[in-house]
Structure formats: structure tokens, C-alpha cells
Amino acid sequence: MSASAPEPFELFAIRYAVHEGRSASDNFIGAESHDQGSNLDYFVWLARRGDELVLVDTGFGPEAAAQRRRTLLRRPSEGLALLDIDAADVRTVVLTHLHYDHAGGLEEYPKAIFHVQEREASYATGPCMCHANLRAAYDVEDTVRFVRNVYAERVVFHRDTSELLPGMTLHRIGGHTAGLQAVRVWTRRGWVVLASDASHLYANMRRGLPFPIVHNVEDMLEGYRTLTRLADSPDHIVPGHDPLVMELYPAPAAQLDGIVVRLDVPPSSTGRAR
DSSP: OOTTSOOOBEEEEEEEEEEOSOBHHHHSTTOOTTSBOOOEEEEEEEEEETTEEEEEOOOOOHHHHHHHTOEEOSOHHHHHHTTTOOGGGOOEEEOSOOSTTTSOOGGGOTTOEEEEEHHHHHHHHSGGGGSHHHHTTOOHHHHHHHHHHHHTTOEEEEOSEEEEETTEEEEEOOSSSTTOEEEEEEETTEEEEEEETTOSSHHHHHTTOOOSSOSOHHHHHHHHHHHHHHSSSGGGEEESSOTHHHHHSOOSSGGGTTTEEESSSOOSOGGGOO
16 A cells, blocks of 8 residues: 555445345346346445544335335345444435335434435436336335435535545446446455445346346446446455355454445455356
8 A cells, every 4th residue: 555545444334134036038138037046135335434434325124125125134224233333423425326125214313414316316206107117126214214314415416527535435336227327445465345326236237238227228337447447456346235245255243244344355266256
């Protein structure tokens, strides 16, 4: 690390839910519906540097899990508690986008300022939401709660690329939603990119297979190139929902196995991330 480089962040993925029984066509445009597809894991991410804490996304809770038939393993806030972090004390939250599984439960973070792309707020509250297919992954009550935070002056809007903190930048990718953003984080192993839903699975970006929930396919495909450009290597890109993340990265402690992994260390095997 050079003398001018910022102090690195510790970086964690916290697994809070799963979706099983998916077909290949649920994960890739053009795939066969009768072929078995990968399950999805649901994560929030935490960057920590001394007293600085940045939570990336807030996940969903029991009501959304029941409505959408997802298996909730724990509330994201309960996952934070396993790292000795009280959700009520979190002051900086990045919302990669406003889908139900990334922006639910904002009320659990009463001191937080929420960082979101301008384009995402416009998309989630504008004419595109008149179309059932485009609004299906949004929750109206989550969106209303987000707007209330706007009126409470607790939302910071970003336009395309911006520096949130030294060693952390936000990048609008689009594709999956109009304002989806990825988060680039400086760690002890270099620049790691939290892709969120810019690539749900390793296979989406590595095989150029777009995910079916999409606002703009061209932006999604170009987004795979952007992720590669931002990261120090393909192994420095962390997809948003791939169960392989839990296999490739180590838990910070034995009691957190299967719940939390460290992303600021290299993956154990690149060959398994296909």
C-alpha cells in the first residue's frame, strides 16, 4: 500500500435469507425453464474502518419473506448484532437500489443517512412503476418509507460516480434498475467491488448471461465490463446473490460460519466461482 493510499476497510457479507427451487430461466435470459437453476442467497454488506461503519443495503424482514416465499434466516439487523453492531447506531447506509430485498426495514436505522442514486429514486417513484413487470420487485410501503426519509432530510442523492469516503466510491451501473449502483471499497487485498445486483451470480457476468429482472439489457451487459474495470481482478468482484460467496470466503469466527464471511481476504478457490 502506498503512503497516499487510504486506510483499508474490513469488508463483510452477512447472509440473511435464501430462495430455493429456482430454474435456470429464473437466473438467465434465454435459459430453459425445465433446467435446474442456482439458489439465491440474500446479503447485506458491511464496511468497517475503526469507528467508521458503512452498511450497504438493509434487506427485508418477515412480512416480505412470507409474501414472496423467501426463507428468512435472520433479520439483517440481527446479523449486524453478531458483529457487535447495533442497527440503531448505524449512521451511513448505501442503498444500491430500492428493490424490496435491498431497501426494506429502513426504520431499524433511525440515525442513518441513506445514499442512493438520483436515477433510482426517479425510477422507483416515476412512470415506470405504472408497469406491473417493472414494479414487481419494489414494495410500495418500502418506497413510501424511503420518500418519508427524503422529506426528513435523511437521504443524499448521488449522480453517477462519487466518493463517499476516502477508499469508497459509488458507481451507477443501471441495467437491473435505472439507478442501480455498485460500491468500490479499498481493502487490504486491494479494490473490491460489491456488485450487488449488477451481477446476481458469478455466471451472469463471467458468461455474459443477463438476469431476467431488468430495466435495460444493454446497460446490464455493459455493467459487467464496468465491474471488471473497477475491480483489481475478477476475483475482486462480489456478486449480489451467489451462494458461492459463502463457500469461497472465510467466516471471521467459527460461530459465524454460514452467516458472515470476510471479503477483504482472497477467495479460497477461483475455480469454484463459475
